[in-house]
Amino acid sequence: MAAHDATHHGxxxxxxxxxxxxxxxxxxxxxYYWNFAALMVLLVITLFAAYFDLGEWNLFIAMTIAVIKAxxxxxxxxxxxxxxxxxxxxAGAALFWLIIMFVLTLGDYFARQAPSMPGH
Amino acid sequence: xxxxxAETQGLPxxxxxxxxxxxxxxxxxxxxxxxxxxxFTLDHKRIAILYLVSVTVMFFIGGFGAMIVRLNLLSPxxxxxxxxxxxxxxxxxxxxxxxxxxxxxxxxxLGNFLIPMMLGAKDLAFPQINLLxxxxxxxxxxxxxxALTFGGVDTGWTxxxxxxxxxxxxxxxxxxxxxxxxxxxxxxxxxxFIITTHRMRAPGLTWFRLPLFVWAHYAASLLQVLATPxxxxxxxxxxxxxxxxxxxxxxxxGGDPVLMQHMFWFYSHPAVYIMILPGMGVISExxxxxxxxxxxxxxxxxxxxxxxxVISFVVWGHHMYMTSQSAxxxxxxxFLTFLVAIPSAIKVFNWTATLYKGxxxxxxxxxxxxxxxxxxxxxxxxxxxxxxxATDLHLHDTYFIIAHxxxxxxxxxxxxxxxxxxxxxPKMTGRMYSEGWGRTAAVLLFIGFNLTFFPQFILGYEGMPxxxxxxxxxxxxxxxxxxxxASILAIAYALPFFYLIWSLKNGPIAGPNPWRxxxxxxxxxxxxxxxxxxxxxxxxxxxxxxxxxxxxxxxxQMAVEVAQxxxxxxxxxxxxxxxxxxEAGRGV
Amino acid sequence: xxSETVTAGQHAVAEHAADHPHGPAYLHHHxxxxxxxxxxxxxxxxxxxxxxxxxFGGLFFVYSLYRWLYPDAFHIGSHHxxxxxxxxxxxxxxxxxxxxxxxVHFATENNPRMTVICxxxxxxxxxxxxxxxxxxxxxxxxxxxxxGLNWTYYNxxxxxxxxxNKPIGPQHVMMYFVIYxxxxxxxxxxxxxxxxxxxxxxxxxxxxxxxxxxxxxxxxMGLYWHFVDIVWVFLFPLLYLIAGFHPGxxxxxxx
Numbered sequence: 001m002a003a004h005d006a007t008h009h010g011x012x013x014x015x016x017x018x019x020x021x022x023x024x025x026x027x028x029x030x031x032y033y034w035n036f037a038a039l040m041v042l043l044v045i046t047l048f049a050a051y052f053d054l055g056e057w058n059l060f061i062a063m064t065i066a067v068i069k070a071x072x073x074x075x076x077x078x079x080x081x082x083x084x085x086x087x088x089x090x091a092g093a094a095l096f097w098l099i100i101m102f103v104l105t106l107g108d109y110f111a112r113q114a115p116s117m118p119g120h
Numbered sequence: 121x122x123x124x125x126a127e128t129q130g131l132p133x134x135x136x137x138x139x140x141x142x143x144x145x146x147x148x149x150x151x152x153x154x155x156x157x158x159x160f161t162l163d164h165k166r167i168a169i170l171y172l173v174s175v176t177v178m179f180f181i182g183g184f185g186a187m188i189v190r191l192n193l194l195s196p197x198x199x200x201x202x203x204x205x206x207x208x209x210x211x212x213x214x215x216x217x218x219x220x221x222x223x224x225x226x227x228x229x230l231g232n233f234l235i236p237m238m239l240g241a242k243d244l245a246f247p248q249i250n251l252l253x254x255x256x257x258x259x260x261x262x263x264x265x266x267a268l269t270f271g272g273v274d275t276g277w278t279x280x281x282x283x284x285x286x287x288x289x290x291x292x293x294x295x296x297x298x299x300x301x302x303x304x305x306x307x308x309x310x311x312x313f314i315i316t317t318h319r320m321r322a323p324g325l326t327w328f329r330l331p332l333f334v335w336a337h338y339a340a341s342l343l344q345v346l347a348t349p350x351x352x353x354x355x356x357x358x359x360x361x362x363x364x365x366x367x368x369x370x371x372x373x374g375g376d377p378v379l380m381q382h383m384f385w386f387y388s389h390p391a392v393y394i395m396i397l398p399g400m401g402v403i404s405e406x407x408x409x410x411x412x413x414x415x416x417x418x419x420x421x422x423x424x425x426x427x428x429x430v431i432s433f434v435v436w437g438h439h440m441y442m443t444s445q446s447a448x449x450x451x452x453x454x455f456l457t458f459l460v461a462i463p464s465a466i467k468v469f470n471w472t473a474t475l476y477k478g479x480x481x482x483x484x485x486x487x488x489x490x491x492x493x494x495x496x497x498x499x500x501x502x503x504x505x506x507x508x509x510a511t512d513l514h515l516h517d518t519y520f521i522i523a524h525x526x527x528x529x530x531x532x533x534x535x536x537x538x539x540x541x542x543x544x545x546p547k548m549t550g551r552m553y554s555e556g557w558g559r560t561a562a563v564l565l566f567i568g569f570n571l572t573f574f575p576q577f578i579l580g581y582e583g584m585p586x587x588x589x590x591x592x593x594x595x596x597x598x599x600x601x602x603x604x605x606a607s608i609l610a611i612a613y614a615l616p617f618f619y620l621i622w623s624l625k626n627g628p629i630a631g632p633n634p635w636r637x638x639x640x641x642x643x644x645x646x647x648x649x650x651x652x653x654x655x656x657x658x659x660x661x662x663x664x665x666x667x668x669x670x671x672x673x674x675x676x677q678m679a680v681e682v683a684q685x686x687x688x689x690x691x692x693x694x695x696x697x698x699x700x701x702x703e704a705g706r707g708v
Numbered sequence: 709x710x711s712e713t714v715t716a717g718q719h720a721v722a723e724h725a726a727d728h729p730h731g732p733a734y735l736h737h738h739x740x741x742x743x744x745x746x747x748x749x750x751x752x753x754x755x756x757x758x759x760x761x762x763x764f765g766g767l768f769f770v771y772s773l774y775r776w777l778y779p780d781a782f783h784i785g786s787h788h789x790x791x792x793x794x795x796x797x798x799x800x801x802x803x804x805x806x807x808x809x810x811x812v813h814f815a816t817e818n819n820p821r822m823t824v825i826c827x828x829x830x831x832x833x834x835x836x837x838x839x840x841x842x843x844x845x846x847x848x849x850x851x852x853x854x855x856g857l858n859w860t861y862y863n864x865x866x867x868x869x870x871x872x873n874k875p876i877g878p879q880h881v882m883m884y885f886v887i888y889x890x891x892x893x894x895x896x897x898x899x900x901x902x903x904x905x906x907x908x909x910x911x912x913x914x915x916x917x918x919x920x921x922x923x924x925x926x927x928x929m930g931l932y933w934h935f936v937d938i939v940w941v942f943l944f945p946l947l948y949l950i951a952g953f954h955p956g957x958x959x960x961x962x963x
Contacts, residue, residue, distance in 0.1 A: 094758030364856025
């Protein structure tokens with residue numbers, strides 16, 4: 001490819017100091033406090049739901065609450081809600097790949113009979 | 121830049137060809153020769169050289185294992201070693217070649233060296249992580265090879281449970297630790313490449329102006345980052361089971377051995393694409409330069425790298441047709457495996473179309489390149505035989521499988537590495553190797569390789585099982601042929617080792633761009649300085665801008681430069697004569 | 709993060725003073741500017757977390773499979789865990805995420821004193837987590853519920869009574885405990901690494917290293933810490949709350 005030597009160094013070399021601050025995410029602390037409060041409430045709900053025997057629904061409810069908690073932590077404590085699109089793509093990609101692994105492997109197991117319990 | 125260039129003599133030198141090349145005064149090797157400066161370096165080029173030395177050692181160790189295997193197979197009763205030793209030898213060959221050679225070779229050597237330069241950057245995004253990756257690699261490789269040498273493992277490189285967890289003799293645990301550490305090296309390298317490619321491109325270098333080498337490494341890096349951790353947890357689970365006697369994969373304790381295979385192959389299938397994708401990237405660079413043509417279908421080749429990466433994640437079950445994996449899953453995996461052949465085929469078609477009506481030059485890198493295309497095609501097509509459920513029933517665990525993956529791994533990957541090593545050798549070392557020896561080795565490699573592995577397709581088709589130290593007597597002729605081929609292969613591997621090292625001190629000096637290639641890495645001196653570029657380049661056009669017109673201009677300019685040099689030399693000679701005559705005149 | 713070790717002769721550009729025209733001292737040479745450095749290191753940490761997701765994901769998969777195969781064994785195994793302590797641990801970790809987020813906040817605000825305090829609180833809470841885990845594990849060991857090290861609970865009548873009339877054997881409950889110890893063990897290793905790093909960061913923060921725009925290392929530390937917390941958020945219901953609360957139930961269970 002054709003390339004010219006630039007007479008300037010790459011962008012940014014003439015910037016003055018200490019301007020990392022300009023890029024830091026400034027989240028008001030009340031967001032953190034409310035987030036924590038929400039997480040506490042969800043923890044109580046998890047325990048409350050576990051108290052009742054709802055059969056298969058227990059797992060579903062517990063996982064739903066866990067997912068919400070995880071989302072709250074990721075979005076607000078880990079600043080994903082304030083991050084660039086590229087960072088969100090990276091975070092989403094990881095989740096997507098995890099799902100692939102689960103879906104395809106579990107698919108195999110669901111499609112065949114579970115190995116019989118030994119001794120029965 | 122160089123001290124004596126056409127530029128400094130007042131002559132135009134747009135491609136940096138350099139008619140009277142000298143080794144530049146300062147470059148990344150001679151800034152400091154101390155061992156500390158090498159072992160604690162942060163320069164991606166030095167780290168690449170560290171890797172080059174390490175993987176070469178690993179290659180010869182793995183090759184030793186192969187040598188014992190092939191020698192043993194000269195006789196149907198096992199010619200030279202006991203069955204137990206034979207098991208250890210093929211396991212050693214597999215573990216060393218897969219984990220310590222094939223996975224890192226092109227990314228950690230050529231990728232590390234070239235990617236920052238191809239992007240116009242001073243280094244990768246995380247130089248310290250880069251060095252750390254080498255340390256993980258070297259410690260893992262040392263532990264692994266030591267464990268394999270003293271005690272060994274007899275499980276094959278695939279470590280299937282319950283053999284590996286309960287019944288195998290030897291150093292399974294330590295070998296697993298070695299592979300585990302090498303895996304971290306792979307993850308860190310991939311992480312570095314991804315972020316560097318996203319965020320450290322030179323001004324004007326958009327995604328679709330990137331060399332395909334970078335696209336290929338980007339795709340392979342995605343695999344390295346997302347698949348290798350699953351290997352890590354699988355190896356950890358194997359360790360826990362072996363060391364604590366628990367039963368994650370043990371049927372007696374309620375476990376499922378096929379689970380181990382699922383988890384293992386979830387990594388190990390993408391792993392083979394980690395190996396081949398960078399090789400394909402190398403081919404794209406070389407085939408354009410030596411056809412003097414832009415790549416045919418740039419976007420198709422770029423996207424096919426990504427497609428291969430994505431699809432490769434969902435085909436792992438094709439290694440498990442012969443287990444209790446459900447028929448449903450096997451069908452799905454088989455179908456998806458057929459799909460993954462498509463982007464690979466697209467690349468082969470596009471490379472072939474690049475050759476069409478090109479101005480082809482058959483230097484050593486191009487010979488390896490052409491060999492790659494042919495052998496990879498054969499390997500890829502036989503992959504379809506393996507992917508089809510009905511045929512795999514007969515071919516699984518036979519020599520057909522071995523031949524298939526050696527055609528890809530050796531006929532593909534190793535040839536691509538040789539091609540890239542020769543192509544970028546002048547850039548890395550400032551020296552050219554002997555072209556005569558280079559071509560000889562390339563041809564020998566092609567002949568030796570086919571003689572070694574083509575008979576194995578036939579052997580497998582006729583039913584000879586793999587990983588057996590003995591075989592039925594009717595297979596002997598083909599086995600002997602295969603071993604004979606392996607001897608030729610060994611010579612073909614040894615030759616570059618010698619003539620490349622010899623060229624370091626005695627080869628002709630290369631100058632910045634002996635191949636007249638495009639690409640930012642060729643705009644620097646050979647060898648490059650520590651920080652690659654004096655000034656950050658600005659990119660204004662796409663890659664591979666080769667054309668007959670451009671070459672004509674280069675030829676004309678070169679003729680002008682040669683003439684001007686001649687003129688200067690003649691003037692110097694005349695001046696010399698005058699001086700001598702004056703001296704003589706005064707003396708009289 | 710920590711400054712590079714540069715050996716003599718490594719750079720053509722030699723050592724430089726704090727006010728080098730290239731940029732602030734924490735700007736590494738190979739980056740063009742601070743913005744690029746921040747973006748790259750942030751993406752780097754997220755990529756690393758992606759690898760952690762895939763690694764833990766493997767273990768979560770093993771859990772899913774065996775829970776699906778042996779639901780009774782998982783019920784029974786889960787009863788042996790102490791929900792009070794598990795809840796305590798969850799609370800402790802969530803609280804530590806708050807203090808960590810505050811530490812990042814104060815680093816951004818150039819307040820080293822509060823940064824150190826918040827990191828210190830995080831450390832104490834993390835150590836409390838490990839302490840509670842140690843209590844749980846030693847209890848399990850004493851009860852004979854640790855596979856490979858002390859698996860004797862089901863040699864006794866009490867254990868066998870648990871399994872009566874159920875289509876499982878002790879080896880299936882052992883599977884649950886193998887998974888329990890593997891998952892919480894891997895998690896604990898990550899916690900301990902986190903504690904070491906937080907300790908190191910406290911020292912750096914006290915020296916004012918994170919002032920003047922260099923707050924990003926603390927943010928990255930925070931990302932790691934929050935991730936380890938998220939893993940626990942999933943581990944707690946999956947390991948502890950399978951059987952719910954059964955007052956007067958089996959083994960050393962819930963309050």
